[in-house]
Amino acid sequence: MSFDLASRLAERRAAQLYRQRPLLQSAQGAEVVVDGKRLTAFCSNDYLGLANHPQVIEAWQAGAARWGVGGGASHLVIGHSQPHHELEEALAQFTGRPRALLFTTGYMANMGVVTALVGQGDSVLQDRLNHASLLDAGLLSGARFSRYLHNDASSLNNRLSKASGNRLVVTDGVFSMDGDLADLPALCAEAKRADAWVMVDDAHGFGTLGATGAGIVEHYGLGQDEVQVLVGTLGKAFGTAGAFVAGSEELIETLVQFARPYIYTTSQPPALACATLKSLQLLRTEHWRREHLAQLIARFRQGAAEIGLQLMDSPTPIQPILIGDSGRALRLSQLLRERGLLVTAIRPPTVPAGTARLRVTLSAAHSLEQLERLLSALAECWALLARERDQHD
Numbered sequence: 001m002s003f004d005l006a007s008r009l010a011e012r013r014a015a016q017l018y019r020q021r022p023l024l025q026s027a028q029g030a031e032v033v034v035d036g037k038r039l040t041a042f043c044s045n046d047y048l049g050l051a052n053h054p055q056v057i058e059a060w061q062a063g064a065a066r067w068g069v070g071g072g073a074s075h076l077v078i079g080h081s082q083p084h085h086e087l088e089e090a091l092a093q094f095t096g097r098p099r100a101l102l103f104t105t106g107y108m109a110n111m112g113v114v115t116a117l118v119g120q121g122d123s124v125l126q127d128r129l130n131h132a133s134l135l136d137a138g139l140l141s142g143a144r145f146s147r148y149l150h151n152d153a154s155s156l157n158n159r160l161s162k163a164s165g166n167r168l169v170v171t172d173g174v175f176s177m178d179g180d181l182a183d184l185p186a187l188c189a190e191a192k193r194a195d196a197w198v199m200v201d202d203a204h205g206f207g208t209l210g211a212t213g214a215g216i217v218e219h220y221g222l223g224q225d226e227v228q229v230l231v232g233t234l235g236k237a238f239g240t241a242g243a244f245v246a247g248s249e250e251l252i253e254t255l256v257q258f259a260r261p262y263i264y265t266t267s268q269p270p271a272l273a274c275a276t277l278k279s280l281q282l283l284r285t286e287h288w289r290r291e292h293l294a295q296l297i298a299r300f301r302q303g304a305a306e307i308g309l310q311l312m313d314s315p316t317p318i319q320p321i322l323i324g325d326s327g328r329a330l331r332l333s334q335l336l337r338e339r340g341l342l343v344t345a346i347r348p349p350t351v352p353a354g355t356a357r358l359r360v361t362l363s364a365a366h367s368l369e370q371l372e373r374l375l376s377a378l379a380e381c382w383a384l385l386a387r388e389r390d391q392h393d
């Protein structure tokens, strides 16, 4: 018997769930070239427009000239270089935590933290809508795995009452497919009552939330007593790549000793840390990007509501338009693309069945004019879609 990959692929296609990779032929930005076509993109996570910022590029180039290109080895052997170390210190200061530890990707950071903190006999409690990397980490850890209702403190309370061993409550800060914020004050209170730790993956909150861009914990004013484990990724608002975990001295030392995705991998290129140090500085000090983004978000929500689109409860740059049916979500995405706009359709299993959506993401790199173009194209395509459906019925 051989692997019947052909029928697996055919099934996926038939279910309107087949994935394809758009080929990007330009740098990240509001205007891109994809598959040979100029498009205005509303789907990147480069929320502050730093991925192609001249000063960040310059820092990268200077870093490469001084430190070379490759990390060379793992952190514990001889791959932990001065720029990595400086970046960790800067991130600790930025998050107001005693220490921070750099990981090569957010996926690996989540794997590393969860598996280092809990195992057999322990319990990991996760929001149903958590990022795939957190769910995978929970399963891999061997801890008793339980998922509570989305953002629901009483459901968490119920699960905590049945949990055993060390208890780790894990949540996205900003939910990546919905854009809503974790109700951290309520969730942390439940955790505290049960003597559990809270781990927040704030991949989408860093740079976009909080007075200095320090994310959801800054937004709510939560310290290390409430959120013991804070994860951030560097590939989104920071515009570079990698991730970090911030927390106590003991937490970070535990990760250095026991987090396998930290130990058994080559460190990221030191020049990348140089670039991230620059983007961190821009992110913290140049508030105009967050202010412009807030303006774009408000205008988008107002305009979309006027068209009659179904938005989600999101105050963030992630602004999904709920469609429901995967085929219709794809069709709307295609109609927009024909009008020069790139907005991704997100389908199950990335989101729950029956909740396919168009995931609009806004960036400080967008102008108000580009946003108005999106809104008028949405109005036109939404009407077209309704007409197409009427003809089918």
Ligand SMILES: *Cc1c(COP(=O)(O)O)cnc(C)c1O
Binding pocket: 104, 105, 106, 107, 108, 110, 131, 133, 172, 176, 201, 202, 203, 204, 233, 234, 235, 242, 243
């Ligand atoms: C993007 C993302 C990750 C993964 O981070 P990478 O650095 O891209 O691997 C983890 N968690 C959440 C919530 C994310 O959105």
